Amino acid sequence: MSEPLLDRHVAFVGALREAGLPVSLAEGLDAARALTVIDLAERETLREAYAATLVKRPQHRPGFDALFDLWFPPVISDGPPEPAPGHAERPVLPNETAELRDRLADLLMGDPDDPAFRAFARSMVGRFGRVPAAGNRQSWFSYPVLRALSPQTLIARLLDAMLAERGGVPETLARTQISRNIRKFEEAVVADVRRRIAEESGIEKIARTSVPLPIDRVDFLRLTRDELARLRREVHPLARRLATRLTARRKLGRRGRLDVRRTVRASLSTGGVPLTPHLRPRRPHRPELVILCDASGSVAAFSHFTLLLTFALREQFTKVRAFAFVDTVDEITAHFRPGVDVLDAVTRMTEEADIVRFGRTDYGHVFTRFAERYADAIGPRTSLLILGDARSNYQAPALDALRRLAGEARHAHWLNPEPRPQWDSGDSLASAYAGIVPMYECRNVAQLATFVEDLAQVY
Amino acid sequence: MWFASPDEVRGRLASVDYLADDGIATSVFLAGALGKPLLAEGPAGVGKTQLAKAVAQATGARLIRLQCYEGLDEARALYEWNYKKQLLRIQADGDAWEDIFSEEFLLERPLLRAIRSDEPTVLLIDETDKADVEVEGLLLEILSDFQVTIPELGTITAIRRPYVVLTSNATRELSEALKRRCLYLHLGYPSPERERDIVLAQVPELPGLLAERLARTVATLRGLELKKSPSIAETVDWARTLLALGRTDLDEGVMAATLGVVLKHDSDQSRAAKELGLPRP
Known part of the structure; x- marks a missing residue:
């Protein structure tokens, strides 16, 4: 392997590790070995060779791709970048934009894997993406590119071009295709912007900030709409994985107590000597679960996801009852009947459930009200699970009501989607409540999965 | 190599x-x-x-x-001694202790x-x-x-x-x-273009246009939040179903009637019917 290639390889592996991919020494060597047998001029082969040897989890793939594009860019801009002459950019002619949009429309109707598609994205970044920055310098942004071409406003035109008549299934299909291609175009633009920044100010600098986190590490409170949709699609696979792990644990667990009757009965065949002890199979303990979840806007994404997950895991619990609240509380179990579409359930729950009085979260009132109305929900076999950020808008905390509830339940837990350092800041009552109910930081899917696993297994 | x-x-x-x-x-x-x-x-x-x-x-x-x-255990995955045969051999010849652990008595399992x-x-x-x-x-x-x-x-x-x-x-x-x-x-779900080619490779009698339509529909279905997204195998099944029914086009009626080939949960079917605007059977 040549010296410069080796350096690049080592730096790339280092960057992957820095971005949180667990790349072992042996895997790095495998990758290096792979480089010796493939055609290095084929960029996609190189990418897949690295992916096959280094990336062993699908969640890590987007981050890997972003880094690969930086370390092994598809093109290198020719010549030194011309200094941006202030605002004296080449003026955009009205016709020019229209022509470019025509070209984009053509590409959006085609196959996004066509090399021309990416080449067009690159040339558009070169044309529109440069923004002069302070001190006679320049920088690259994707926003001006997308604003100049505004692919979203092409949708209607594309639909007309693709369909004889609008409406029905054909339109839905065409829309899916178009929006997928637009997304691919936007991604291509963003990737090229990153490449240009990396060229000018060094790869290491941009690599640290631009690599997307794996989806199960993304903060619940910072989810974008796309990420939320992706997460919801993860609910069932995640629930399946958790369920397998939980049943496996139970089977591995200790066997039960001695079954005297069967042992004695079996000892008759060995002349009354109990050679083989028979054990009573352990009864699986499946906890009853009562979930009390904050449905206010600030933590809604977190609550919804957790609710979906617990309901997807229903077999693991004997009974699940769910209650939602903002400043008063209502039961929402019925919305999550088996077979019900989860998305509908969440929408209907927010519309129909009686959970809002004034619209400002009030934990104190909620606990009091819950103790009055649903005291029967909590018994000695129940695990109480509270989901929320404990931000109560400076209302009375009603610690006594919570203490009573927690005292009646077998266990109580509180999941807080806020990072621990922010607890107790402002109107947060985290520590006050944490003194009664053990509170756990639960900022992403990975933490949630660990918690659910412990919850279903411990008892 | x-x-x-x-x-x-x-x-x-x-x-x-x-x-x-x-x-x-x-x-x-x-x-x-x-x-x-x-x-x-x-x-x-x-x-x-x-x-x-x-x-x-x-x-x-x-x-x-x-x-x-x-x-699954070692005896099923790797190898096992054929102990019945070993017992028979020992009974037949009392001095056979030496050679009952030989090739003859070894049961190969897939790994071995x-x-x-x-x-x-x-x-x-x-x-x-x-x-x-x-x-x-x-x-x-x-x-x-x-x-x-x-x-x-x-x-x-x-x-x-x-x-x-x-x-x-x-x-x-x-x-x-x-x-x-x-x-x-x-291995994830393929792009509609690749899926169309896969369907055509598996079911060559299918008209190309229908395969394209099928692949796009399945891609749309996978975009919905379903319990179980349709797999490639199910897309191919769908293509075979349409062929068996003698359909050359995938319109709303046919789609609604045959949705069960790709979606196996009732809630998924109603969600898809709603999102695509299909008549509910």
Whole structure:
């Protein structure tokens, strides 16, 4: 392997590790070995060779791709970048934009894997993406590119071009295709912007900030709409994985107590000597679960996801009852009947459930009200699970009501989607409540999965 | 050598009707060139098992399959002594204690058979995630050194390294140690363009336009938040269904009537019907 290639390889592996991919020494060597047998001029082969040897989890793939594009860019801009002459950019002619949009429309109707598609994205970044920055310098942004071409406003035109008549299934299909291609175009633009920044100010600098986190590490409170949709699609696979792990644990667990009757009965065949002890199979303990979840806007994404997950895991619990609240509380179990579409359930729950009085979260009132109305929900076999950020808008905390509830339940837990350092800041009552109910930081899917696993297994 | 280049992989797999993309072609090539096992992971019905079969068929190698399940153990996966035969031998000849641990009494199981095979062999370890964690430990020795130790016979080393493909549905995470020894290939759902080609390769009688329509519909369905997204295998089934019904177009009525071929949950069907604006049967 040549010296410069080796350096690049080592730096790339280092960057992957820095971005949180667990790349072992042996895997790095495998990758290096792979480089010796493939055609290095084929960029996609190189990418897949690295992916096959280094990336062993699908969640890590987007981050890997972003880094690969930086370390092994598809093109290198020719010549030194011309200094941006202030605002004296080449003026955009009205016709020019229209022509470019025509070209984009053509590409959006085609196959996004066509090399021309990416080449067009690159040339558009070169044309529109440069923004002069302070001190006679320049920088690259994707926003001006997308604003100049505004692919979203092409949708209607594309639909007309693709369909004889609008409406029905054909339109839905065409829309899916178009929006997928637009997304691919936007991604291509963003990737090229990153490449240009990396060229000018060094790869290491941009690599640290631009690599997307794996989806199960993304903060619940910072989810974008796309990420939320992706997460919801993860609910069932995640629930399946958790369920397998939980049943496996139970089977591995200790066997039960001695079954005297069967042992004695079996000892008759060995002349009354109990050679083989028979054990009573352990009864699986499946906890009853009562979930009390904050449905206010600030933590809604977190609550919804957790609710979906617990309901997807229903077999693991004997009974699940769910209650939602903002400043008063209502039961929402019925919305999550088996077979019900989860998305509908969440929408209907927010519309129909009686959970809002004034619209400002009030934990104190909620606990009091819950103790009055649903005291029967909590018994000695129940695990109480509270989901929320404990931000109560400076209302009375009603610690006594919570203490009573927690005292009646077998266990109580509180999941807080806020990072621990922010607890107790402002109107947060985290520590006050944490003194009664053990509170756990639960900022992403990975933490949630660990918690659910412990919850279903411990008892 | 199994393959000379990723392009050759693509060509030879295509000749047995398996359409490989860049990722598949490169990792299949590397698995052969580096002599490492290939772990293919992904949702059900995207062609993981089929990949191993296609590699065997394309290279003319023998396919040995180990189907994993809960409770699979050494005796089923590796080897076992034929103790009934051993007992008979001892009863027939009291001095036979020496030679009852010989070739004659050894029952080969898939892993041992693959290692001892002197012809080119593809070893498929299917649904690795279904097996217990202990089986992974057993696989580690075999997959890194391609050798097996049988106490009575000594260590058996592979004459020719078999081409190993492991598949997993990711119902549980495989151990880091196992993943580290393998090349990893994530098989996801294909792009509509590739899926159309796959459908046409599997069901050549289907009109091209209908295949295109089918692939786009399935891509849209996968975009919805469903309990279980339709797999490639189900798309192919759908194509066969339409063909059997003698349909040449996929309009709303036909779609609503045959949605059950790709969506197997009632809530998924109603969600899809709602999003696509289909009449509910």
